[in-house]
Amino acid sequence: MIQSLRGMNDILSNDYERYEYFLNTASTVAKRYGFHYIETPLLEETALFKRSVGESSDIVGKEMYQFTDKGDNDVCLRPEGTAGVVRAFVQHKLDKKGGIHRFYYHGAMFRYERPQKGRLRQFHQFGVESFGVDSVYEDALMIMMVADILKALGIGYRLKLNSLGDQHCMPAYREKLVSFIESCDDVLCDDCIRRKVTNPIRVLDCKNDACQNLYVNAPKLIHHLCEGCQSDFDTLKEILDNHAIAYEIDTNLVRGLDYYSKTAFEFVSDDIGSQSAIAGGGRYDRLIEFLDGKPTPAVGFALGIERLMELIVMPEAVREGYYLGAMDDESLPQILKVAETLRSTQKAVVEYDSKSLKAHLKGADRINARYCAVIGENERQEGTIWVKDLLEKQESTFPLTHFTTKENV
RNA sequence: GUGGAAUUAGCUCAGUUGGUUAGAGCACUGGUUUGUGGUGCCGGGGGUCACGGGUUCGAGCCCCGUAUUCCACCCCA
16 A cells, blocks of 8 residues: 655545635635735745755755756755745845735645654645834734634634844844853753854753753843844834733744744644644844845744644534435436535535435434435425425425526525 | 654454454444434444564464654754
8 A cells, every 4th residue: 555655644524624714714814914815836946945044944954855856956845935935025026116015825835854743744834924014013913913813713822922133233142142152162962062153042942951051141132132123022012912912031932944033933832742833933124135135124924734723623513505315216316406406506415325214314414414305206296395404303395396496595 | 863652443442371253432334114313222344453574383462674653852833
């Protein structure tokens, strides 16, 4: 038997109902906030991700599905969604056009990782990106959107918040941090020693307890923000307070993608195991110019659909549509005619085998139909159809013509 | 990429120190005396015990390898 590749799953009917429910909910929220759908290719030039996500990141460094295609191009399956959207934004010269551009997207992402619950090699994200808005109100908007989506889905969460500074305050802080690391680098773990060179900010979320004990005394970026970053961060907290969105400041929240600056946030759930981050995002004002566009402020987030699907509370299924059956073979053609008419406006499922009324009622119940409609010998002779409302437990007989005339259904 | 656990019916799981024809619940399906659903009662189908080797008179059970899933690390959505 041939089976799907490791960490790559099929989505079957039951799961897809959940998936579709999520997409409808999230898309509706995004549209209400004024965002428009964008779709970009699953395959992109490798250079795109090296320049955006960053070569020092684990994602680019060791998790990409990268290969050379038949045209000798170095390509890879997208490991995240932002880079492609920014590429499209620049390629279609929306940066030069100016103004505000707000997009949402969803689709498959690929990372070659060791799978476990909530971590797949092919997984799905829903994300939004906003270009051209400098105001921290847009950062708050992102967080409110995620909160809205999670609320609509009945999902509880904790929100972690941090500021990563910008090109005015981050470099100076980085130097302070590096000298701190050097002051104690004889007792740090190997990873931290490596990070000191590749991406020193990342030592802060090292999971090693010994390192963490030392970092308690490390300089905190949040205490070294420049005036602009500090006031934006204060404003952001104020907006969230005004909208009753609870958050906790996490000075170690640095995020694994290199392009973030200023606002960084992460939504986590305590109910899905160790892969607990369900959404994450932040501001990335420099990324557009890194990808050869005109400098444009930008902010966005992404949400892990599979992780959310574990948490979604589905609304109770309601009885819907018609189940149609015949009690003898001669009645089936009439049943098929009725079904054809009904389908112009609603769900109609036909059972081809003739069987007893009881068996048909069971069948209708099984597919959760609202109505069970049956034609047997009696109905055929009278030119009628028997219909039972399975919810109200009421039954009646209609002339067949009532159900074969589109105006009536 | 590192360490550990698991894999038996569609699903959740039993299966004794290695010993006849591998079980249960749920689900599916049929009947319940002839046209009334869910929940009663009776029956039925469904298993290469993950896959491939090995040990043994004999393997679901012991050993080795492979695959997948899960847990922790790591990482992140």
